[in-house]
Amino acid sequence: MRSHCSRRCRRESSSTASAIVIVAGIVAAFLWDAPGSLLVYTIALMLFAPVSDVWNLARQAVVAEVMPSAHLAKAMTALGGSMRVGNLVGPIIGAGLMLVFPIWSVFVFAGVAGLLAILVMALPIARIPDYGHSHPDAGATTGSKTASADAATAGTDSPAEPPRRARLDVRWNAVVLVGISIVTLTVARSAQPVVIQLWGVSIGLHESQISLLIAFGAGLELVFMFLGAYIKDHLGRVATLVACLTIFRAGFIAMVTMPNLVGMIVSVGIMAVGNGLGAGVNMTIGADLSPRIGRARFLGIWAIFNNGGKLAGPSVIALVIAIASLRFGVLFTGFVAIAGAVWVLVWARQIGLPGRR
Template identity: 40%
Template sequence: MLKSIFWPVLAPAFLYACGTGALTPVIVLAALSLGAHQAVAGAIVTAAAVAAGVAAIPAGYVINSLGERRSMIGATAVAAALTAVSVFALVTHNGSSLPIFIVAVVLVGSIEVVWSLARQALIAETVERESMALAMTSLGGAARAGQLVGPLIGSVLLLKLPLYSVFIMHIFLALAATVLIAFGPADPPKRKPVGSGRANRKLQVRWSAVFLAGFAIMTLSMARQGKNVIIPLWGDHLHLTASSISLMVALGSAVELILIYPGGRLKDSLGRVSTFVACVTLLGIGFAILPIGGTIAFFIIGVAVASVGNGLGAGINMTFGADLSPSVGRAKFLGYWNALGQVGSLLGPGLISVLIAVASLPVAVLSLAAAPLVGGIWMAGFRHRIGLPGRRRVIIPAPDAVADESQSQ
């Protein structure tokens, strides 16, 4: 199964994620170099996330009209062009460079949604249900591997080259991904849609199940995005150096990568809900350990526990989307589903900022720990109404049946 999607999906996803992973740490630094205030530089990342959320639903309609492969080619080409505009702004460095840079970066965030949804839709259309979780988890793993490798390459470039060299690296990797999609092996054959005709022109979706599952996914998105904020802040709270905090983040990412394949198997064998509950429970416990322990040792343990949970749940958002999606109009539906996840991604860092301002960092961390735990309880309580694939049952034939079959041969 993984062989059929490696070249059309996983390899381009890795290349593109290398570029975006390298770009993420330097966007704020590039904005500061153009004269942006710290608040403005930080707001650029938030604005890009908002643009991605707004673009999710229109992106689904674009993919549904153009098809997955053409949408992926177009998205990577446009993203490369917009990144080139960012390079132009950084090189010219005049009075209009900062607004040009901001617009280009925000638009790249919205364009990347097309790329992301097209990959999910292609897997959902081609992979059999019994292997869906492993395929989606592998997609998430390819992206995470790229996000780990990309910054390492970018850090090497920045030892000798200016900031815009990382943006140029992103352009080349985006174009390489485009070439691989356009001229690589053909997409695997799609499964035949269930039903046809006029009735299927509208999305045939169990919306009650979508909203119930969507709330749980929002809590997971809150925890995941909040994790990226909590770990640096708590490390600074413990007076750790930036290098030590970066090492903790890297080690956590390594743990997540190791658990991606086992996590995919668990989703297919034990069921979606059981894996989701394990994921969010470990995330919540990992966050809670930080303020309860309050030492460097507990910081390491907390990050490790949260990383185990996050690794086991890699790709679970995309898997839920594929499970709940209709056989006709799948890309449209995934646009709506992605928008739900984006809401959670914005709420996590926002909740942390508000609670730090009105209370304290420990209160913010404990509140963030509660969010995934609530999501796990919610999902477990509504599992039958949501109706996601459960534990895979293995049917063992009775001894008499085996004997009869052997005699007949």
């Protein structure tokens, strides 16, 4: 009963987050050419960050609850692939809109997409059935019922104590060690679209060409995410993370060595291969390390590493570009990625993630 309630709460939270997307998109569309448009755009971006977190945590927790451990990597990869479908369709539609309409049309499209998300969640098909797996709150629910029954039989002289939140049974040293590599992965992922746009503008590409390049990369990621699911299951999580970060680094280096359209296509393709292989690796590792009781609470803590990378990525890139140059900023992002790969390799034994099977 409690698991169904938690799923309903997650659906309501996702609907609220989608409503924020709608409001932010419409406001940005109406004020895109106003005197304070930069401030409005900044506020809209700040609103999109918690919206993304709510969506990611809600669906990750649901998948981790209902899927057996043998199929967890495949399920998380498919979940990561669903985001890549949006990354493919969104830029393609955005490129078409910008060829016909002003740029505000893209914000209107974002608002419409948020409205469609709310409608989809309201459909009966969006209700996830109970597959009979044990849920993270099952033990806590049983324990609370037993405590209530004992208190009832003991009489009024010994009132039942309020239920206490269970302590998370987590290997925190492993969480911190692998979390550092997750930060580097998120830095590379969050910097990727920023770098593509900045470098594309610097070599004279049109806005629609840059949007199509991003869509091309998202489409290629969808192809390689199936191979990534196989690697996660048969070679292990560490091997997947190392391959993702190493190939990512090669893409950033290729971008600065070939400053033209062909070089952009090659570098975006290389980064898409790396990112596709790592589709869902962050969510899979988080589910591997999460306890059975208090899983949703742990995943909220685990998201700190991902959010830290999202914040550090564009911020560090901007700082490096301001101090040195755009070229050095791109190379620095590649250095961060390879540092994360080396780090997780060094501490792989202490982390103890599922490996070859």
